[in-house]
Amino acid sequence: MVNNSNHIHFDVIIVGSGPAGSTAAYFLAKRGCKVLVLEKERLPRYKVCGGGVVRRIKKILPFSWNGIMEDEFYSVDVFDHSTKLHFKTIRNEPIIMMSMRENLDSFLLSKAEEAGAFIKDGHIVKSISLLDDNVLLSTNYGDIEGKFLIAADGATGISAKFLGLNKNLIHLPAIETETEVNIESYSKFFESPRFDFGLVDRGYAWVFPKKDHLSIGVVLMKKDKVNLNEAFKKYLSLLGINEIIHTEKHGYIIPINRNNKNFGIKRLLLTGDAAGLADPVTAEGISNAVLSGYLAANALIKKDFDVRYVNNFYDQSVYDNILTENNYANFISNLVYRNARVRTALFKIYGQKLSELITDIFTGEKTYKSIMTNPASYLKLIKYFFIAEQKINN
Ligand SMILES: Cc1cc2nc3c(=O)[nH]c(=O)nc-3n(C[C@H](O)[C@H](O)[C@H](O)COP(=O)(O)OP(=O)(O)OC[C@H]3O[C@@H](n4cnc5c(N)ncnc54)[C@H](O)[C@@H]3O)c2cc1C
Incomplete structure (x- = not known):
């Protein structure tokens, strides 16, 4: 679809193999574009994440998800500890599916690979040069050229920093644990995911049931001076979890876009967490990562890789489909x-x-x-x- 001159190897290079990167790779490769995904970790890689995947993702990726998800849930519990109120929502179709991110991300990447994308793990992108006719990346395996770059390198990637756009991101801190508990405790939590409010003023805590353990975590949705480790301990005791068989605790950040409206800059399109597109009410970031990956691929295809039109088209698509939503969500978040x-x-x-x-x-x-x-x-x-x-x- 795009003419390849000798020195330009790839139509699109994608940095990062999370949901944003693999979705973009899938849609581009399906259209016959020559796509390379560079991932700095060896795959499959662990990602700090609750792994909750909301049903709306199926509108963008209508795959069969059988065997990929740990479980799917038709109900969700919300607890508010200041009022001691409990709300339950129930639907006839799954509301949220639970994944282990290494499995979900490997699955999405395998779809991109089947469509024809090239995947290179262990490749760290160290610097980016945006030139008039192409993009030059320097990696630990040497330089690689492409016509366009999709930045899908997540919360701590190089791309937003390179563009100076990380100043426009608010980094929300979170603690997530993969916790194995005894059968008695597990059976108290395995029926639905739960969200707990009132434990920390400016955030929430959660328990997401996985096949054989629980994802338990706390996130701050606004800046605050709170000791998340202390909040997490308090949460365990509030849940009545006294005995832990095994736990792995991780801290990470979720970036939220503050006021950036430019996501297409020269030959680079920012997607997912690199662009701060997570939901400001729930911090749910997988579905917008997938959506932005799709929108980036769509902008390149629709505008026939013409740099004069791709960026505006992509900015407008992100604005219409994600930013407008997140702006309204901000009101509820406040x-x-x-x-x-x-x-x-x-x-x-x-x-x-x-x-x-x-x-x-x-x-x-x-x-x-x-x-x-x-x-x-x-x-x-x-x-x-x-x-x-x-x-x-x-
Ligand atoms: C504690 C916690 C809990 C969460 N829970 C949920 C949840 O339950 N549901 C939900 O929807 N969202 C959740 N999120 C948010 C979700 O994890 C992110 O929004 C989502 O992973 C963003 O996807 P992405 O593809 O943009 O980036 P990522 O999934 O982070 O992928 C980026 C990839 O880029 C690679 N990379 C980075 N730098 C380079 C480089 N220089 N060279 C090459 N590769 C590079 C990384 O190794 C990584 O694999 C949670 C986040 C946190 C921190």
Whole structure:
């Protein structure tokens, strides 16, 4: 589809083999483009992540996921510890699927490889030169050239730093553990994923059941001076987990975009965590990583690799499909995480409704935009927010 001159080996080089990179590689390779994925780790690689995959991902990747996911869940529990309230949402189709990321990412990458993409693991991209006609990458195995670069190198990758765009990212800290507990404890948590609020003011904690263990973690959704290790200990005791057979604890960050609107710069398209596209309410980042990978591939194909048009097209696609959503989500994020008293009041009045709305967003039945532009729900939330704020200030 693209003319290859002798010195340009690849139509697209993709840095990073997470969900964003493998999705972009899959859609480009399917269209006959010559694609190379560079991954710095040896594959399969562990990724610090709860591994919860929301159903809306199936709209973009309509694969059969049989055997890839650990389990799928038709219900979700939400607990608010300040009000001692519990909300449960139930659907006829799975709301959220549980994965181990090494399996999910290997599966997505195998789809890209089957479509014709080249994969090189153990290849660390060390520097990027964006030239007029191509992109030059320096790696631990030498230099590699391509026509375009898709940056899918995650939260701590080189691309956003290289472009100076990491200044536009807020890095949310999180602790995640893969924890094996006894049968008695496991059986208390294996039926549904749960989200716990009120343990830390500006974030939430979770338990995600996997096949033979639990993913337990805490994330801050706004900057705060909280000792996450202490919060995590408190959470275990609140859950009544006293005996742990084995646990692996990891700390990592989730970047959230603050105000960047340019994701296509010269011959480079930023995707997934490298662009800070995770959801500001839930920190769910896999589905937007996949969506942005698809949008980047689509921009290159639709605009026939013409650098004069690709960037604007990609920026507009990210804006329409992800940023607009995340901007509306920010409003809800401020309600839930900015002030503990506002959240308490919000949960008391709208706890079940809010849990249902977020569930509908997970499944793809609704969008933040559809919720926030619906005069009924929008005005109710706004009105309540201001009343609550006023009460706090008086
Ligand atoms: C504790 C925690 C829990 C989470 N839980 C969930 C959850 O349950 N559900 C959910 O949807 N999201 C969750 N997220 C967010 C989710 O993990 C990310 O949003 C998602 O992985 C982003 O995908 P990506 O493809 O953009 O990047 P990644 O999956 O991070 O992939 C980036 C890849 O790039 C590679 N790379 C980096 N630098 C280089 C380089 N210089 N050269 C070559 N390769 C490089 C990395 O090794 C990595 O493999 C969680 C995040 C954290 C931290």
